[in-house]
Amino acid sequence: MRRDDLRATGGRAAQLRWRWSSPAWTGALCAVAAGLVWSAHGMTISLLCPIAVVTAGLAVASVLCEAPRGVWSCAGMYLLVYAVFHFGAVALYAVGIDAEDAMAGALRMDWFFGPYTCQGLAIAVLGCCACASGAMVALGRRESPPDRRLRDDADRTLRGLFGLAGTLALGTTIAVWLGAVMAKGGLQVLFGSYQAFLACATLEKSVFIQSGILVGVTLVAAASPSLWRTAGMLLFVFWTLLTLPLGLRTGILFPLAGALVVHARRRRPVSTLTFVAAVVALLVVVSAVKQVRQTGLGEARFRDIASSPLGGLAELGYSLRPVVEVVRWADQGEPYLLGATYANPFRRALARLAPWLGRTDAQNDDLLMNVLVVRLVGAIGFSVVAEAHRNFGVPGVVLILFGIGYLMGRMDRWRVSGWHDAAAGMIFIPLLIEVRNAFVPVPVQIALGLISLGAVRWALSGVVRGTRGRQTRPSLLPAGPVPVANSNGHSAPWN
Secondary structure: OOOOHEEEEEEEEEHHHHHHHHHHHHHHHHHHHHHHHHHHHHHOOOOOOOOOHHHHHHHHHHHHOOOOHHOHHHHHHHHHHHHHHHHHHHHHHHHOOOHHHHHHOOOHHHHHHOOOOHHHHHHHHHHHHHHHHHHHHHHOOOOOOOOOOOOOOHHHHHHHHHHHHHHHHHHHHHHHHHHHHHHHHHHHOOOOHHHHHHOOOOOHHHHHHHHHHHHHHHHHHHHHOOOOHHHHHHHHHHHHHHHHHHHHHHHHHHHHHHHHHHHHOOOOOOHHHHHHHHHHHHHHHHHHHHHHHOOOOOOOHHHHOOOOHHHHHHHHHHHHHHHHHHHHHHHHHHHHOOOOOHHHHHHHHHHHHOHHOOOOHHHHHOOHHHHHHHHHHOOOOOOOOHHHHHHHHHHHHHHHHHHHHHHHHHHHHHOOOOHHHHHHHHHHHHHHHHOOOOOOOHHHHHHHHHHHHHHHHHHHHHHHHHHHHOOOOOOOOOOOOEHHHHHHHOOOEEO
């Protein structure tokens, strides 16, 4: 076959692939999801579950096929995490498995068969399809792979500083956290139950502690191989072993996923088979931690712990419940907040700087969704879909999730460099955490992350200026061309 024919064949294959994974395809999935929202009142949960899983699965698979690094891209990882946290229990019910039995009764699922679950599930599917559509629009047609080369010495130096700065951030944050916990409750707090830990600990819930871990992990992931980078990785392993038995999974799983995405911008971390095996193992750990956190590590009897990947999947899928709750609130006449919860973090920060404006105590501020849902329902977490619906209803879910997906796709198209890799991580991880949490800490976490990144870059500029200053100092050598030996052994000027 001639070369022109090969090119034509390749062009037709690319065109067919584009048609399969184009924004029009995900737009069609959005139309199907909108139809589910429209007809959810007349459907049963047993009928809706398989339809929802298939529709959301197609949306996620489309982005995974189109994203330049597959599951290790910002868009791919975000949608995969979104699907697990909103459709984990739904997938079990779709194949006839009782999620409550899979979790060994650790969580009650009676709410799943209530009158608002179908509507909430359909809205979650619509949000997934809208996010996939935004990512597909940003990704566009497949372009040439991003340049993975380190192009200049400045980028190498910047990545070297990332290792040092990330390790210092992790070490300082862990030391402050551990010192505060030990001062408040002593060593026994680390071996007690999750509820006892929350009762005596205050600083570990601070957004600054969470931000310190996020900044440190991101900088270490974007750093070049060095002893500092290895030290930072060991510190994060220590943090995992310290906090995972307490049930603090948010501070571990999401930063770890974000760090892998940042690292994959230069080199794919693991193979697909290894990734699947790691996910299964992670679900087993999540299921075991859920049972350990009830009694604490000191009282846990490991032979009585029944853990399985199905139990972990069901528990992670519990983020659908906040969506169901806000749908119920809206149906009972609660007005939409029209963006008030998104503006509240900025309003509270401004009131902290200007006390005369007045600042509501956090425990009484109903615009803090994590506080409100604990007071009205219990500690069930929250959801990016639930917050969007609480503010603007179904149109808000479509617009906000589309915008998040578009941002993820744009970050996947950023040029590979130390600055872009770290900046993507500073934005990606807080938004990933919001999948199952409220929006309130996101602006602070992103701002602190980008400020830290700017400080490291400023330090690099100082190093570069110092190097240039040393290079421009007066030389003791005579001026003029430097004589070098040619092939005949005679000296010749160096041109």
